[in-house]
Amino acid sequence: MEQLFSHGISDSISDSIPQQLYRPEQVRHMEAEAAARAGVDMWTLMQRAGAAGWTCLEQHASAEDQIAVLCGPGNNGGDGYIVAALAKEAGWQVRLFASAEPKTTDAQRALQQWLDADGEVEPLLDWPESEPDWIVDALLGTGIDSDLRGDIRECVEGVNEAKLSVLALDIPTGLHGDTGCALGDAIIADHTVTFVAVKRGLCTGAATAYRGKLWFADLGIQREFRLLTEPAAWHLQQDQLGQWLSPRPAHSHKGQHGHVLIVGGSQGMAGAVRLAGTAALRAGAGKVTVICEPGQEFLVGQQAELMVLGLEPEDPRVAELIEQATVFAMGPGLGRQDWGQRWWNWYLQGLERSDPQLELPTVLDADALNWLAESALELSSRNHWVLTPHPGEASRLLDCDGSDIEANRWLAAQTLQEQFGGVVVLKGAGSLICGSEGTAVSPFGCAAMASAGMGDVLTGMISALMGQAGALNITTEDSVRAAVMAHGLAGEAAAQALRPGTSRGLLASDLFPWIVHWINPNDS
Structure with missing residues (x-):
């Protein structure tokens, strides 16, 4: 049997994800x-991949565990044969199940290595008989682009139903390496x-x-x-916050850090604009003024630091x-009733006549995006605004189904940016920020953030940091x-502070003290 790699560059793995992401092709x-x-051949690369997979398995499973390695016919299966051989060489209890004979020279060589170690190959659908503690998924890599079928789909469904611990090599079988969507079904991996x-x-x-x-x-x-x-x-990195959000000079004053003006808070939704305004203050805005529907001033103004006015768009004070x-x-809280519609019409008319006052940096969220979706044909793209849709709002902007957005979030974000200009934040797990750069x-955020008001808080934070961009250079x-990252990190911290592992019950306002923490990454 060939000597397998066991130490060094071949088996090194890291949970630190590099900034650069690539398409599978x-x-x-x-x-x-x-x-x-680099002076190595593809067989050496396969050995290194298998050794890295074995390193991960060794770190999370134990020698007493029953291991089932599931191999497909391609090079991904070849990686699996090497993991199995290394586990067997270490004295672990491992059985190998294959869907077909290897089709590539390197995978065939890896199979022979397994056989030389006195390993046996069993039919794929026999894997449940082994009653494994761990599955090593080496069935299919990134080359698939159609739904799973046949024995492999049946196997994937069985693994998921059994709720076993799973290590996937390169990518979970059935997951599209570019879009991140399951192709009919996909293995749910632990690692x-x-x-x-x-792969992006x-x-x-x-x-996720x-x-x-x-x-x-x-x-x-x-x-x-x-x-x-x-x-x-x-792939955004936490240490980038420190690069972007440097401490303020001791002689700073509020006039240097932006004056955010927010329109929203119609009847019944005053809380939304209050959340946005408070988040802007917590994220460092020098001043925040809120225009809400007349009659809602008291509710919004309970945050004493906000300047609050109940105004109609025709009011001369608006200019x-x-x-x-x-x-x-x-x-935030703009609404779909008369007051919100008249404000949107005011904004739309200002853009159509190229009012220079409305070319200032702008954030559009919530019902402003819904009004924009209905006005899309009347507007050319703008470079001064940031649009922050969730998938439902994105589907209305692109006149498609919400499922189309989730089927390829990368394409959706790019299409929105190409059509509307500026910067697009497509919210959700792994929020995407798409702009000219x-x-x-x-990667930050957690399931507990799936609650009302989180988007309003993000709107306030983006507005505040846009207002400070000049001072921060x-x-x-x-x-x-930076705002999207700090928002996600604040959500993670707030959920953890309530109770470790919290996935529900988090309030948007719970983020406020943690926004202060993450918006000051370099302050002692």
Whole structure:
């Protein structure tokens, strides 16, 4: 039997996900050349992938566990044969089940290595007889683009029904490596070790429910790979907050940090604009003024630091407020009734006549996006605004079904940005920020944030950081990215503070003290 890798570069894995994300086809097209430039062949790369998978398994399972390795016919299956051989060499209890004979030379070589170790190959659908504690998923990699079928689909369904611990190699079987959607079904993994480059589909939407803990193994060719192709997207890193949100100078005053003007808070929805206004203050805005529907001033003004006026769009004071503002936001609690519609018409008419006062940095959210969807044909794209749709609002803006948005969140965000301009924040698990500088994904946030008012808080935070972009010497796009990251991190911290592992019951207002924490990443 060939000596297998057991230490060093071949088996190194990390839970630190690099900034650069790639499409699966970039990896398929470039990994062989990258390996050649690094002085290794594809067989060595397969050995390294298997060794990295074994490292992850060894860290999370135990030698007393029963291991079932499920192998497909391609190179992903070859990785699985190597994991099985390494586990057997270490004295673990491992059985291997294959869907078909290997189709590639390297996978055939890996199979022979398993056989040389006195391993046996059993039919795929016999795996339940082994009563495993762990499944190693090496059935299908990133090359599939159609729904699972036949024995593999039956196997995937059985693994999920059994609720077993699963380690997926490169990507969970059935998950699309670019969109992150399940192709009919997909294995639900506890851990995924992805190889060479992180596939962008693993980082947003439904993929976050299938991949489990994400690990990365560059297999020793990361530098060479990056020289061959440009990233398809960017994975935001927590330490970037420190780069963007430097401490304020001691001589700062409120006039240097933006005056945010927010329109929203119709009858019955005053809380939404109050949340947005308070979040803007907590995120460092120098001043915040809220225009709400007349009669709602008391409810909004319970946050004493907010300047609150109940105004109609025709009020002559509006022009003065717009002139004073450095950032304009519309949408939280705007509503679909007469007051909200008249404000939207006021804004729309101002854009149509190219009113320079309305070219200031703008955030549109909630019902402002719904009104925009109905006005889309009348507007050209704008570079001064940030749109923050959830998938439902995005579907209305693009005149499609919500399922179409979730089927390819990357394409949806890009299409929205191309059609409307500016910066688009497509909210959800792995929120996407798409602008002229490319698309970034924020990995921060948690399920407990699926509650009313979270989007209003994000609107306030984005508005506040846009207003501070000049003082911070960062771009508008970076200010939006920072706000999305800080929002997600504040949500995680707030949920943890309530009770470790909290997934429900979090209030949007619970984020406020944690916004202060994350908006000051460098302050002692």
